[in-house]
Amino acid sequence: MRIHYIILFFILPPIVILLPFLSLPSLPPTPTPTSTSPSFSILIAVFTRADLYERRHFLRLIYNTQSSPLASVHLNFIFCNLTKPEQRILVALEILRFDDIIILNCSENMNSGKTHTFFSSLPRILPHPYDYVMKADDDVFIRFSNLAASLLPLPRRDLYYGFVIPCPSMDPFREYMSGMGFVLSWDLVEWISVSEIAAGEVIGPEDKLVGKWLKEGGKGMNRYSEKPGMYDYPGSNGRCSHDLIPATVAVHRLKRWEQWVHVIRVFKKNVVCAEVEEQGQCSLGFIETSSSQGVVTTQEYENETVSPDINGVGSSPCIDEDDKDESWMQFITEEAWCSNVSTSEPCEDLSTYAN
Secondary structure (H helix, E strand, O other): OOEEEEEEEEOOOOEEEEEEEEOOOOOOOOOOOOOOOOOEEEEEEEEOOOOOHHHHHHHHHHHOOOOEOOEEEEEEEEEOOOOOHHHHHHHHHHHHHHOOEEEOOOOOOOOEOHHHHHHHHHHHHOOOOOOEEEEEEOOOEEOHHHHHHHHOOOOOOOEEEEOEEOOOOOOOOOOEEOOOEEEEEHHHHHHHHHOHHHHOOOEOOHHHHHHHHHHHHOOOOEEEEOOOOEEEOOOOOHHHEOOEOOOOOEEEOOOEHHHHHHHHHHHOOOOOOOOHHHHOEEEEOOOOOOHHHOEOOOOOOOOOOOOOOOOOOEEEEOOOHHHHHHHHHHHOOHHHHOOOHHHOOOOOEOHHHOO
16 A cells, blocks of 8 residues: 655644655546636635534535536635644645635634635735635535526626525615625625725624625625525525525525435436436436425426426436536435434434534
8 A cells, every 4th residue: 555645834833744644536537628618707615614624525525516617616615724733734634635725814703804804815815816706604505507597697897696685575785695605796805805894894794794895885786686596494594495496596504414415315417227227318207395395396396497407207318418517416315414314313413513
């Protein structure tokens, strides 16, 4: 067995660590470029904490298999300064392996300036600008293809996009966009980085503060509330929740493994079938849906324009060329996500890990 050695250098505090570790599998291959270039770029910034290693690895499995021909989508995890010796080792290995982490010069917090530090730092630390920047929570499932399709016709400047609060409102100018996942155009990111309005008020509910900064600065006049495509998990938050729908852009408040399983099973493109090896095809059955469990049934959306990511009934190749970015979902089973299923014990509650 081959052993490799890496020397990790840290400036604050200065330490040198010699670590042996086994060879890691290679990263997934870069998708083959298509003849059509993406129309725009977006950075999705998932706010999390340094200690949540398993959460990040799980989200990588979810997000690194998604893509959209409409947009160049990059995802980074965002947290504040490392404070523990083990973080300096494990996070350094993550950065070497995945290169998808941004560490801010701040103390980990929810309502004490992390969001302002993030947006104000981006123009200085990124090698190039993006058309849009999305701030997202780590308990959100985002569908890249639907997000890109939703943003495609919208302005590239002065844009403030998300799930408007209060929940029943459809007026994007009513209050502010929920912290589950809101999007700013790059010119607004640059404005926040130099704005005295933003720098003067950084303590408090940060999604609400972003809306306040933009209102006081006369910014974000191109506002769009992605409803009903963005929402909280069915039954989790009153009028902010509704059933899962084909046009979903993002589902929030996924605090337990079984909720993640539920969402992924509904939005998977293919199912495992016995005739795969024999015929190279499989018959797509009904998505097991029930309104009582917060899923829109086939009958309920018969008259809707069904998202291409939710198949109906019929036959189709198991992995179509257009479906390959989500074809991994065909292997999803509850047992793979919750090892306690066979013992009738409840799955792990993730609420203690949430920001």
